[in-house]
Amino acid sequence: MSGLAAFYAMSFAAVQKHVAVLERAGLVRKDKRGREQMVSADHERLALARQALDRYEEIWRERSLRMDRILAETPRETT
Amino acid sequence: MTVVSSVKDLEALTLTIVNEFDAGVDRVWQLWEDPRQLERWWGPPTWPATFTDFDFTVGGEARYHMTGPEGEKAHGWWRFLAIGRPASLEIEDGFADANGEPDLSQPSGRMRVSVEDLGGGRTRMTIASHNDTVEQLQELIEMGMEEGMKEALGQIDAMLAE
Incomplete structure (x- = not known):
C-alpha cells in the first residue's frame, strides 16, 4: 500500500481511505504479504x-x- | 428527451441522472411528495409499487412493496433524511423482510434529489443514487427491472441455446 500511495499526489491516509471504499464495495482485495498490504483489483x-x-x-x-x-x-x- | 445526462461512478457505485421536464418546480416536486404519484412511476407496470406508509417529514419513514406478475412481493423502506421543499430531498433506502420490517442486516442506499427551476415552465431534476455494494445494486435491479425486458433477454437466451 505504501508503494501504491507513492503513485498519487495525496497522503498515505487518503490513499488508505480510497482503498477502504473500494474494498467495501468489493472491487479490490487486500492481502498481507509479509509486512506489506497488497492491493489488487478484482476484475x-x-x-x-x-x-x-x-x-x-x-x-x-x-x-x-x-x-x-x-x-x-x-x-x-x-x- | 427527458434524460439529459447520466453519469456512472463505478468506484462509488453511484448513478447520477439528470432530467429536464416540461413542468414547473412545484409540479415536479409532487412526484416525490405524493405517494399516489410516486407509486405510478417507481415500479414498472409489471412490478407496480404500493406505498403503505408515507411519513414525509425529516426523520420520517416510508414502507412500500412491489408486486410481481405472479403476486410475489418485494418489500422496501425509506427514511427521509432531509427535505428542502421544493428544491432538495435526501432519502435513505433499504430492503425489508416479508412483513415489511426493515432488514438492517443489509446495507442501505442513498438518494439525493435536487430540483431546479429552468424558467419558462421547465424544471431540471438531478438524482444521485448511491449503493454500498454490488449485491445491493443487483437486488434493486431484480426489483425494478421491467419484466418485458427480462422476458426479452430470456427469449434471446433461449434462441441462442437452440
Whole structure:
C-alpha cells in the first residue's frame, strides 16, 4: 500500500481511505504479504459492478419516462 | 428527451441522472411528495409499487412493496433524511423482510434529489443514487427491472441455446 500511495499526489491516509471504499464495495482485495498490504483489483467484480450500474441506469431511464408521462397529464395552468 | 445526462461512478457505485421536464418546480416536486404519484412511476407496470406508509417529514419513514406478475412481493423502506421543499430531498433506502420490517442486516442506499427551476415552465431534476455494494445494486435491479425486458433477454437466451 505504501508503494501504491507513492503513485498519487495525496497522503498515505487518503490513499488508505480510497482503498477502504473500494474494498467495501468489493472491487479490490487486500492481502498481507509479509509486512506489506497488497492491493489488487478484482476484475470479475469490476465487470459485475459495471453491468449492474448499466442495468440500474436503464431502470432510472424508464422511471424518467414514466415521470414525464405523469407530468404531461396535468394541464400546465393548474400547476 | 427527458434524460439529459447520466453519469456512472463505478468506484462509488453511484448513478447520477439528470432530467429536464416540461413542468414547473412545484409540479415536479409532487412526484416525490405524493405517494399516489410516486407509486405510478417507481415500479414498472409489471412490478407496480404500493406505498403503505408515507411519513414525509425529516426523520420520517416510508414502507412500500412491489408486486410481481405472479403476486410475489418485494418489500422496501425509506427514511427521509432531509427535505428542502421544493428544491432538495435526501432519502435513505433499504430492503425489508416479508412483513415489511426493515432488514438492517443489509446495507442501505442513498438518494439525493435536487430540483431546479429552468424558467419558462421547465424544471431540471438531478438524482444521485448511491449503493454500498454490488449485491445491493443487483437486488434493486431484480426489483425494478421491467419484466418485458427480462422476458426479452430470456427469449434471446433461449434462441441462442437452440
